[in-house]
Amino acid sequence: MGQKTHPLGFRIGITQTHSSSWFSKMKSYAKLAQEDDQIRNSIGKQLKNASITLIHIDRKVDQIQVQIHTARPGIILGKMGSGIEDIRKNLEKTLKKRAQIRINLIEITDPDKEATLIAEFIVHQLEKRIAFRRVIRQAIQRSQKAKNQGIKIQVSGRLNGAEIARNEWVREGRVPLQTLRAHIDYSYKKAHTIYGILGIKVWLFKGEKILKYTSTT
Numbered sequence: 001m002g003q004k005t006h007p008l009g010f011r012i013g014i015t016q017t018h019s020s021s022w023f024s025k026m027k028s029y030a031k032l033a034q035e036d037d038q039i040r041n042s043i044g045k046q047l048k049n050a051s052i053t054l055i056h057i058d059r060k061v062d063q064i065q066v067q068i069h070t071a072r073p074g075i076i077l078g079k080m081g082s083g084i085e086d087i088r089k090n091l092e093k094t095l096k097k098r099a100q101i102r103i104n105l106i107e108i109t110d111p112d113k114e115a116t117l118i119a120e121f122i123v124h125q126l127e128k129r130i131a132f133r134r135v136i137r138q139a140i141q142r143s144q145k146a147k148n149q150g151i152k153i154q155v156s157g158r159l160n161g162a163e164i165a166r167n168e169w170v171r172e173g174r175v176p177l178q179t180l181r182a183h184i185d186y187s188y189k190k191a192h193t194i195y196g197i198l199g200i201k202v203w204l205f206k207g208e209k210i211l212k213y214t215s216t217t
Helices: 026-046 073-077 079-095 115-127 132-145
Strands: 052-060 063-070 100-107 150-157 166-173 182-193 196-208
Touching (some): 115 182, 132 166, 132 196
């Protein structure tokens, strides 16, 4: 069952939390959900090379707080910290609404423990026309040095320029996709090569855990 659904959505409330935290009436829910998507797309286009793994959005009345988890905070900050202000102005222009936008940066100290950054590494290497088996082997070695308990990588498309598209995958260690308490990090990326688009999927197993929610009543 774990292979037939998104591994992150499958575990919400168990090992995963929502990437947006807010409450609204039914009439405005769709509009706010669309705004969240616009915020993420806008930041993603503006900061393509900033190694962003997560954009978390909190809303409080007329205030929007955006947390950007990144392995390269220096690229986002820019000279004299002007990068944050540029992002805020761009978001205000995109949303076209009067809301106080606050942006916080959270630095990722160990990038090899993030599925998104491993997938980005594979994408960059494949776009340089390096053999996919060699790239996968390098990614697995980086994951093992970071002491992840398991990793699974799947690459699909015209591998090494072959005429017939296929998919190949490699797993090292344990990746229990059907275990709900397993902390699985997942990412999907596309590599744009001269012989077509290659799809890359990365699953990381970081151990077992259960989130503890405190009751407000």
